[in-house]
Amino acid sequence: MEYQIFGNTLPAVTMVLQPGESIYTQSGGMTWMSDGVTMETNMKGGLMKGLGRMFSGDSAFQATYTATRPNSEICCASTFPGSIICLEVAPGKEYIAQKGAFLCAEPTVQFDTRISKMKTGFFGGEGFILQHFYGHGKLFLELDGSVVVRDLAPGETLKVDTGNVALFEAQVQYDAQMVKGFKNILFGGEGLFLTTVTGPGRVWLQTMTASGLAARIIPYLPSRNND
Numbered sequence: 001m002e003y004q005i006f007g008n009t010l011p012a013v014t015m016v017l018q019p020g021e022s023i024y025t026q027s028g029g030m031t032w033m034s035d036g037v038t039m040e041t042n043m044k045g046g047l048m049k050g051l052g053r054m055f056s057g058d059s060a061f062q063a064t065y066t067a068t069r070p071n072s073e074i075c076c077a078s079t080f081p082g083s084i085i086c087l088e089v090a091p092g093k094e095y096i097a098q099k100g101a102f103l104c105a106e107p108t109v110q111f112d113t114r115i116s117k118m119k120t121g122f123f124g125g126e127g128f129i130l131q132h133f134y135g136h137g138k139l140f141l142e143l144d145g146s147v148v149v150r151d152l153a154p155g156e157t158l159k160v161d162t163g164n165v166a167l168f169e170a171q172v173q174y175d176a177q178m179v180k181g182f183k184n185i186l187f188g189g190e191g192l193f194l195t196t197v198t199g200p201g202r203v204w205l206q207t208m209t210a211s212g213l214a215a216r217i218i219p220y221l222p223s224r225n226n227d
Contacts, residue, residue, distance in 0.1 A: 001106065001138060003086065011084045012077035013103070013140055017067035023074065025104040027061040031077040036069030064107060076104045078142040080210055085147065085167075087139045094134040094170035097141055100210075101167065106137030132170070141167060145208025152199025159194045163209035172201035 001023075002016040012031060015023060027041060041063045065074050078084055079100075087095060089109050096114055105111065114132040133139055143166040150158060152172065159177065168174060176193045197203050 003138070003140075005084050005086065007077075009081045010078055011082075011142075012075055013084050013086075014073055014075045015104075017065075017072045017074065018070055019067050019072075022064055022066040022107050023104050024062050024064040024107055025076055026102060027063055029076050029104060030063065030065065031075045033065060033074040034069075034072050036072035037065050037067055037074055040064045040066070076140065078103070080142065080144055082142055082144040082206070082208065083147045084140060084142050085204070087133075087141065088137075089133055089139050090136045094132065095139070095167060096170055096172075096174070097131045097133065097167045098143075098165070099129065099131065101131055101141045101143060102133075103140040103142045105133070105139040108135050108137040109133055109139045110135040134170075143167065143204065144206045144210055146206070148205045148207070150203045150205065152197065152201055152203060154200040155198065156200075157196055157198045158203065159196055160205060162193060162195050164205055164207070165195050165197060165203065166206040167204035168197055169201035169203075172203060173198040 001018075001021055003013055005011055005013045017023070017037070030039070033039075041061055084103060087093075089095065089105075102111060110133065112132050114130045147166065152158060162176075165174070173196075175196045175198070177196045178193055
């Protein structure tokens with residue numbers, strides 16, 4: 001499968017498929033496709049996996065697109081200002097991503113949910129349910145804002161503002177840590193907790209969060225007074 005990621009703040013990815021090649025997306029994830037592509041919608045993995053995906057920010061139903069002609073094209077676009085990345089999933093290379101990160105993947109990539117520890121779910125910024133990817137093949141994710149990749153050595157810890165950890169390899173330890181110091185808590189502007197990620201493994205950090213952008217925009221939205 002050939003692909004090209006294009007666009008700046010609202011990117012998309014086009015994929016060129018040969019006969020028999022497929023990708024799957026969440027329901028409604030396709031932007032355009034050529035005439036040589038067929039679509040089949042189902043609850044991939046059954047009811048429980050479908051419900052798990054729904055709680056992780058995606059649709060319970062997924063659509064599989066299969067090429068019937070050479071050089072068939074399909075495009076999937078991001079739903080939020082940010083970045084699209086492509087990962088090669090393989091045995092021993094599993095990934096954990098924030099809610100709503102999944103864009104599309106080859107059918108050999110498996111997608112289910114991972115439940116965080118109680119403290120991390122409450123205070124880590126991503127909630128209790130994360131997206132878990134394993135199997136093998138190409139995986140496309142949409143992340144918020146610009147993306148920075150950090151490779152952590154064994155035992156190396158990075159402290160991150162809540163919500164800015166977008167994705168990490170499954171062996172990375174993910175936790176939440178209380179900010180120390182009374183003045184830091186009251187006046188530091190970072191809240192009570194920071195997210196911690198500890199190596200070994202790769203971590204993807206995002207410069208923007210959907211909740212952070214919404215908080216900036218809401219004060220400027222027109223309000224309606226019901227007098």
